[in-house]
Amino acid sequence: MSxxxxxxxxxxxxxxxxxxxxxxxxxxxxxxxxxxxxxxxxIATAAxxxxxxLYNQFGSKEDLFKAMIADRAxxxxxxxxxxxxxRHPRDMLADIARQYYQHACGEHEIGYYRMMIGAxxxxxxxxxxxxxxxxxxxxxxxxxxxxREERLGRLDTGGDPVLAAEHYLSLVSGQIETxxxxxxxxxxxxxxxxxRARFCADIFMRAFGPHRLMA
Amino acid sequence: MSxxxxxxxxxxxxxxxxxxxxxxxxxxxxxxxxxxxxxxxxIATAAxxxxxxLYNQFGSKEDLFKAMIADRAxxxxxxxxxxxxxRHPRDMLADIARQYYQHACGEHEIGYYRMMIGAxxxxxxxxxxxxxxxxxxxxxxxxxxxxREERLGRLDTGGDPVLAAEHYLSLVSGQIETxxxxxxxxxxxxxxxxxRARFCADIFMRAFGPHRLMA
DNA sequence: CCGCAAATGGACTGTATAGTCCATTCCATT
DNA sequence: AATGGAATGGACTATACAGTCCATTTGCGG
Numbered sequence: 001m002s003x004x005x006x007x008x009x010x011x012x013x014x015x016x017x018x019x020x021x022x023x024x025x026x027x028x029x030x031x032x033x034x035x036x037x038x039x040x041x042x043i044a045t046a047a048x049x050x051x052x053x054l055y056n057q058f059g060s061k062e063d064l065f066k067a068m069i070a071d072r073a074x075x076x077x078x079x080x081x082x083x084x085x086x087r088h089p090r091d092m093l094a095d096i097a098r099q100y101y102q103h104a105c106g107e108h109e110i111g112y113y114r115m116m117i118g119a120x121x122x123x124x125x126x127x128x129x130x131x132x133x134x135x136x137x138x139x140x141x142x143x144x145x146x147x148r149e150e151r152l153g154r155l156d157t158g159g160d161p162v163l164a165a166e167h168y169l170s171l172v173s174g175q176i177e178t179x180x181x182x183x184x185x186x187x188x189x190x191x192x193x194x195x196r197a198r199f200c201a202d203i204f205m206r207a208f209g210p211h212r213l214m215a
Numbered sequence: 216m217s218x219x220x221x222x223x224x225x226x227x228x229x230x231x232x233x234x235x236x237x238x239x240x241x242x243x244x245x246x247x248x249x250x251x252x253x254x255x256x257x258i259a260t261a262a263x264x265x266x267x268x269l270y271n272q273f274g275s276k277e278d279l280f281k282a283m284i285a286d287r288a289x290x291x292x293x294x295x296x297x298x299x300x301x302r303h304p305r306d307m308l309a310d311i312a313r314q315y316y317q318h319a320c321g322e323h324e325i326g327y328y329r330m331m332i333g334a335x336x337x338x339x340x341x342x343x344x345x346x347x348x349x350x351x352x353x354x355x356x357x358x359x360x361x362x363r364e365e366r367l368g369r370l371d372t373g374g375d376p377v378l379a380a381e382h383y384l385s386l387v388s389g390q391i392e393t394x395x396x397x398x399x400x401x402x403x404x405x406x407x408x409x410x411r412a413r414f415c416a417d418i419f420m421r422a423f424g425p426h427r428l429m430a
Numbered sequence: 431c432c433g434c435a436a437a438t439g440g441a442c443t444g445t446a447t448a449g450t451c452c453a454t455t456c457c458a459t460t
Numbered sequence: 461a462a463t464g465g466a467a468t469g470g471a472c473t474a475t476a477c478a479g480t481c482c483a484t485t486t487g488c489g490g
Contacts, residue, residue, distance in 0.1 A: 035336055051478095051480095052481090053437055118336075127398035135390065183342035199378060
């Protein structure tokens with residue numbers, strides 16, 4: 001009943017520092033690969049921890065799952081951030097795509113994403129939380145950047161930077177994500193990544209660059 | 216043990232024509248709303264059928280699930296088809312988007328999609344089958360059309376109509392699908408659909424129209 | 431070296447569910 | 461009516477799993 005959390009945070013000598021952390025890690029891995037159906041026994045075993053300890057740290061399977069989600073969401077924070085916002089739009093856009101291809105569409109990441117989707121049926125608040133911690137942040141950050149560029153006359157989205165941002169991110173993730181979610185895996189070579197990243201940036205620039213030759 | 220399938224296909228008088236069909240329908244609905252975890256009892260009840268009948272028609276839960284998937288996949292066949300291929304590219308593209316917004320991103324459809332994604336973890340062949348019956352067909356049909364338009368000089372994708380097709384479909388489904396999969400629902404007004412459809416078509420035309428003013 | 435708080439493990443409960451069995455009922459055809 | 465194959469329902473088996481209990485061990489601080 002007592003909150004053991006503090007204990008795990010206090011300095012404990014050996015590798016036991018990680019009691020709770022080990023559970024979270026193992027849970028993430030097991031949930032990712034087996035879905036919400038993994039048994040608590042399996043998780044406990046994978047974490048090298050007794051079932052009782054597991055239940056001491058997290059009151060129930062649902063609690064553990066949600067804690068794990070929160071943990072992952074913290075890890076998956078937008079890797080875009082404010083790094084070099086002052087680049088030429090085309091380079092900036094291509095970089096976003098590169099980031100995505102290198103870090104966000106790997107087998108593990110897609111696995112977590114698939115898990116979130118599955119979970120959001122059972123626990124709707126998880127879907128919302130994940131969306132707000134992930135995709136929404138990306139869209140908003142990008143939209144803000146686009147709006148700024150638009151004010152500087154370097155882009156022209158016709159007044160809807162949010163929709164433009166959504167479109168760009170869709171462009172980038174595209175069918176790769178679709179295939180990944182359906183379990184069709186295809187490793188992507190660095191060359192392919194580069195080609196796609198450039199292609200995405202080019203499309204966006206042609207659509208929203210400051211040409212304005214179309215009514 | 217004996218294949219009852221033929222029986223269901225033979226003419227049976229009353230509403231019993233639908234014995235098997237009713238089960239499939241109920242199963243689809245239950246799986247969609249509750250996930251793979253629904254009990255067979257619930258499905259049997261929902262289908263107004265005894266559990267035994269259910270097991271006579273489909274040998275196991277897995278069998279039922281796969282049969283249901285196949286059934287749905289058949290229903291979800293690309294609604295694009297060859298209707299009026301001779302339109303102006305911009306109109307054709309906007310139509311594809313309209314079709315999608317009207318028929319493919321409703322709560323039910325997204326529900327089935329989410330189900331497929333979940334299932335593809337447990338039964339990898341389902342993910343593949345669905346992809347090949349759905350998204351892949353769409354991409355290929357669109358790519359073929361794009362290639363033809365390109366030959367006619369009305370589009371210019373720089374020689375990769377498949378990638379262009381993938382990009383267009385991503386553009387259309389975009390964040391709507393993402394949000395839907397995560398359970399965030401937002402009804403879309405016809406006006407909004409129209410706006411988005413036009414926006415998608417415009418972007419594509421600006422990117423791949425026959426202007427070619429960018430190197 | 432002692433004591434104590436936490437961790438262990440493994441037995442145990444209760445419940446949910448896939449799949450089976452069978453005696454009875456229904457119904458279409460003859 | 462009579463018949464036979466299909467459908468019913470509801471009891472039953474076996475299993476798996478969430479969550480609990482407890483007697484024992486472990487390892488750190490005093």
